[in-house]
Amino acid sequence: METSLLICIIHKGEKLRMYCTDHSHLCCSKCVELNHRLCLQVTPLPQAATGKSTNFKNLSVSTENTLSQIKQCQTYQEDRMKSLKVSYKEHEGLIVDGLRVNIVSYLRECETSTVNTTHEHMQYPISEMREEIKYLLADFEKSTIKEKKEELNLKQAPLKVVRNSCIRLHYELFHLHVAIPKVLGKPELSFIASKKCLENIQQTDIFIKENFSNKVFTVNGKSVHNVKMPSDSCTCWIKAVCALPDGQVLVADLSNYKVKLLNQQYRVVSHLDVKPLDMCLITPTEVAVCMQDEVQFITVSQSQLAKSRKLELQHRCKGIAHHQGDLYICTGTALYKFTLSGKLVCRVYEDSSANLTVEKCAVSPTGDRLYIISRYQNKLLTLARDGTLLATYTDPALRVPSGLHVTPAGQVLVCEWGSNTVLQVGREGESKLATLATREDGVRRPWSVCYSSTTSSIIVGLYGDNNILVFRVE
Numbered sequence: 501m502e503t504s505l506l507i508c509i510i511h512k513g514e515k516l517r518m519y520c521t522d523h524s525h526l527c528c529s530k531c532v533e534l535n536h537r538l539c540l541q542v543t544p545l546p547q548a549a550t551g552k553s554t555n556f557k558n559l560s561v562s563t564e565n566t567l568s569q570i571k572q573c574q575t576y577q578e579d580r581m582k583s584l585k586v587s588y589k590e591h592e593g594l595i596v597d598g599l600r601v602n603i604v605s606y607l608r609e610c611e612t613s614t615v616n617t618t619h620e621h622m623q624y625p626i627s628e629m630r631e632e633i634k635y636l637l638a639d640f641e642k643s644t645i646k647e648k649k650e651e652l653n654l655k656q657a658p659l660k661v662v663r664n665s666c667i668r669l670h671y672e673l674f675h676l677h678v679a680i681p682k683v684l685g686k687p688e689l690s691f692i693a694s695k696k697c698l699e700n701i702q703q704t705d706i707f708i709k710e711n712f713s714n715k716v717f718t719v720n721g722k723s724v725h726n727v728k729m730p731s732d733s734c735t736c737w738i739k740a741v742c743a744l745p746d747g748q749v750l751v752a753d754l755s756n757y758k759v760k761l762l763n764q765q766y767r768v769v770s771h772l773d774v775k776p777l778d779m780c781l782i783t784p785t786e787v788a789v790c791m792q793d794e795v796q797f798i799t800v801s802q803s804q805l806a807k808s809r810k811l812e813l814q815h816r817c818k819g820i821a822h823h824q825g826d827l828y829i830c831t832g833t834a835l836y837k838f839t840l841s842g843k844l845v846c847r848v849y850e851d852s853s854a855n856l857t858v859e860k861c862a863v864s865p866t867g868d869r870l871y872i873i874s875r876y877q878n879k880l881l882t883l884a885r886d887g888t889l890l891a892t893y894t895d896p897a898l899r900v901p902s903g904l905h906v907t908p909a910g911q912v913l914v915c916e917w918g919s920n921t922v923l924q925v926g927r928e929g930e931s932k933l934a935t936l937a938t939r940e941d942g943v944r945r946p947w948s949v950c951y952s953s954t955t956s957s958i959i960v961g962l963y964g965d966n967n968i969l970v971f972r973v974e
């Protein structure tokens with residue numbers, strides 16, 4: 501372990517000897533010769549390490565955070581690879597099935613038209629024909645499958661590269677994380693380990709930002725699904741959407757006072773009567789629905805919904821989000837943090853200057869950023885964990901933000917009522933990265949948005965429309 505710590509990460513055969521304060525860089529003699537000859541503060545390591553103390557507790561917390569985030573990115577990438585494979589398999593099956601159906605019906609036609617007119621000896625050419633077609637069909641199946649497989653491999657290759665980088669970054673950082681407690685008594689080694697650790701965290705953060713959180717979606721398909729039930733008396737108002745990891749989807753229909761469960765084909769298979777204002781995922785089979793001043797937990801089992809426990813709150817409850825046991829509740833003008841058992845932890849943020857300044861919220865995958873939409877102030881706010889305001893995003897295109905979602909990779913999605921669009925905003929919450937869908941794509945009065953990594957799609961719920969929109973994205 502000591503030897504691996506002492507090796508230069510750029511010049512693998514060389515031992516680290518110096519530290520350049522100008523660049524905050526650990527250097528071997530080659531590094532110094534090539535890149536730091538003109539630097540003013542290049543000191544030998546033992547000297548650089550003396551008297552420098554690192555806060556190892558803080559370092560260890562941020563290392564663990566980064567490790568968990570890169571692991572989540574790896575899983576996210578693996579989900580995307582899986583969903584690509586499933587969609588290709590379906591596509592491939594459809595082509596082959598279509599051809600098979602055509603041939604069978606053609607054969608049947610031949611048979612019925614010849615049966616009336618021909619004699620015994622005609623049976624032979626028909627069976628010969630059948631054999632021939634069977635052979636051709638098998639051949640087609642083989643070549644199509646081969647072609648499709650190659651196409652799939654081609655599409656999966658870049659995803660695999662990023663997945664492998666996740667694995668490598670996780671491995672390297674984990675190695676340092678384990679090494680640090682073992683070298684605590686040795687100033688030079690712990691200096692090197694902490695510097696390397698910080699460098700790795702930075703590198704991983706940049707990698708995650710470039711490849712995940714700020715990775716812009718491209719839309720490559722759309723489908724529309726009717727979620728109105730025969731018993732519904734009103735046109736649907738879909739106030740919230742939740743995608744379950746198994747591909748099922750929950751929609752909160754406020755006009756009909758129902759939470760509906762949709763199967764993988766987006767057909768309603770079960771429902772519960774509640775008055776849902778917002779909804780969030782708690783576990784892969786449980787959601788929390790917020791109502792006027794209470795939170796109703798709902799479980800999903802064998803395609804059926806069932807009410808479980810309920811929390812009574814002292815506040816109004818307009819929006820809800822969950823992150824690893826923390827429940828965030830928007831009251832309309834404040835954001836509160838609760839435990840899952842309903843114990844109030846703290847008030848994170850408040851703005852009583854207007855109505856609905858804190859309507860819906862979402863949490864980044866590591867919990868270090870909270871996003872809030874402020875409907876009538878046309879704003880997206882980004883807060884630190886403790887409620888400090890980090891960024892405010894306003895834009896002429898952001899007129900009346902109505903829905904908000906953060907993907908497992910940290911991408912921020914906002915749907916927006918005033919100009920009928922679905923936007924992707926940078927994870928810093930400072931600027932727009934892309935307009936993913938507009939009125940031309942059927943986005944009319946969008947009210948909720950959600951991403952499903954299982955199906956690689958963005959689901960949009962609308963106000964005053966029985967259809968939900970499903971955009972396939974890459």
Ligand SMILES: [Zn+2]
Nearest residue numbers: 508511528531
């Ligand atoms: Zn070097």
Ligand SMILES: [Zn+2]
Nearest residue numbers: 520523536539
């Ligand atoms: Zn330097």
